[in-house]
Amino acid sequence: MKQLFTLSLLALAALTGANAADFPVKDKPITIVVPFTAGGPTDRVARDLAEALRKPLGANVVVENVAGAGGTIGANKVAKAPQDGHTVLLHHIGMATSPALYRKMPYNTLEDFEFLGMVNDVPMTLIGRPTLPANTFKELQAWIEQNKGKVNLGNAGLGAASHLCGLLFQDAIKTDMTTVPYKGTAPAMNDLMGGQIDLLCDQSTNTTSQIEGKTVKAFAVTTAKRLTTPALKNLPTLQESGLKGFEVTIWHGLYAPKGTPAEVTAKINKALKAALKDPEFIKKQQALGAVIVTDKRSDPAEHKKFVAAEIAKWGPIIQAAGVYAD
Numbered sequence: 001m002k003q004l005f006t007l008s009l010l011a012l013a014a015l016t017g018a019n020a021a022d023f024p025v026k027d028k029p030i031t032i033v034v035p036f037t038a039g040g041p042t043d044r045v046a047r048d049l050a051e052a053l054r055k056p057l058g059a060n061v062v063v064e065n066v067a068g069a070g071g072t073i074g075a076n077k078v079a080k081a082p083q084d085g086h087t088v089l090l091h092h093i094g095m096a097t098s099p100a101l102y103r104k105m106p107y108n109t110l111e112d113f114e115f116l117g118m119v120n121d122v123p124m125t126l127i128g129r130p131t132l133p134a135n136t137f138k139e140l141q142a143w144i145e146q147n148k149g150k151v152n153l154g155n156a157g158l159g160a161a162s163h164l165c166g167l168l169f170q171d172a173i174k175t176d177m178t179t180v181p182y183k184g185t186a187p188a189m190n191d192l193m194g195g196q197i198d199l200l201c202d203q204s205t206n207t208t209s210q211i212e213g214k215t216v217k218a219f220a221v222t223t224a225k226r227l228t229t230p231a232l233k234n235l236p237t238l239q240e241s242g243l244k245g246f247e248v249t250i251w252h253g254l255y256a257p258k259g260t261p262a263e264v265t266a267k268i269n270k271a272l273k274a275a276l277k278d279p280e281f282i283k284k285q286q287a288l289g290a291v292i293v294t295d296k297r298s299d300p301a302e303h304k305k306f307v308a309a310e311i312a313k314w315g316p317i318i319q320a321a322g323v324y325a326d
């Protein structure tokens with residue numbers, strides 16, 4: 001019996017190709033799956049991180065965009081990927097909000113992944129098309145009031161960070177808007193700049209350069225305090241603009257399929273911790289308003305604890321809003 005058990009373990013290791021000592025396999029790239037379109041904020045974080053991980057991992061790190069259904073398609077792909085450490089997921093707060101938004105989830109956030117550590121916290125910004133007549137948040141509120149029933153708001157699908165922010169915003173100003181879903185906020189940003197949609201709430205990693213270049217109008221940040229990033233420091237918070245208690249910060253973490261050997265996940269976590277200290281990575285992220293994780297959330301156990309707490313936090317808020325997708 002014992003022999004059989006050992007044999008089946010060996011067979012499992014061979015099947016998954018999970019020989020921890022060989023990780024990373026020579027000449028085989030490590031793929032970071034981004035569950036949204038290229039050129040958007042999650043993609044931005046992933047591409048900067050891929051660069052910072054190359055040296056500590058001793059492997060080529062590439063990014064693959066698997067977009068759709070608010071991030072759940074890409075996350076599901078990684079949940080079912082070979083458990084060899086060569087396919088990992090970079091995802092945001094959607095890991096915690098999707099379970100409340102989807103009636104049927106193809107994976108379980110807490111059970112189907114190995115947690116590899118968190119990467120950063122990113123504020124969101126409320127932005128509008130450049131032709132919008134309003135210039136301040138107060139003017140925006142008045143314009144929304146005058147155009148009730150006609151205002152549209154882009155997002156990256158149910159479960160996306162932009163969806164959550166839009167939901168909270170509509171609730172806070174007690175006004176329903178027409179939401180326009182995309183597979184990521186990169187295409188939403190294009191349509192916003194082109195005037196096809198009116199508003200978007202998106203991570204500063206996607207909006208900072210557009211705000212700086214004045215190709216969109218910026219109205220507020222979603223954090224409790226104003227930001228220090230030069231391009232964003234003059235923006236008021238939504239709280240000081242009158243939306244009491246409005247606070248949403250997006251976080252990103254790294255995940256591997258459940259069952260990835262502990263030696264492999266430990267190697268990835270070690271490389272992630274090195275990347276989080278890489279001055280180039282820190283500088284690039286800071287310029288976009290993102291704050292690199294320096295606390296214990298870069299440890300897998302704390303990362304998992306944090307996500308569990310976020311699921312508990314957002315679940316009732318989303319349920320109260322009564323939004324569901326099948």
Ligand code: ASP
Pocket residue numbers: 036037040041042043094155156159160161162163183184185186202203
């Ligand atoms: N910012 C998007 C979101 O709303 C995702 C993306 O395109 O990266 O979740």
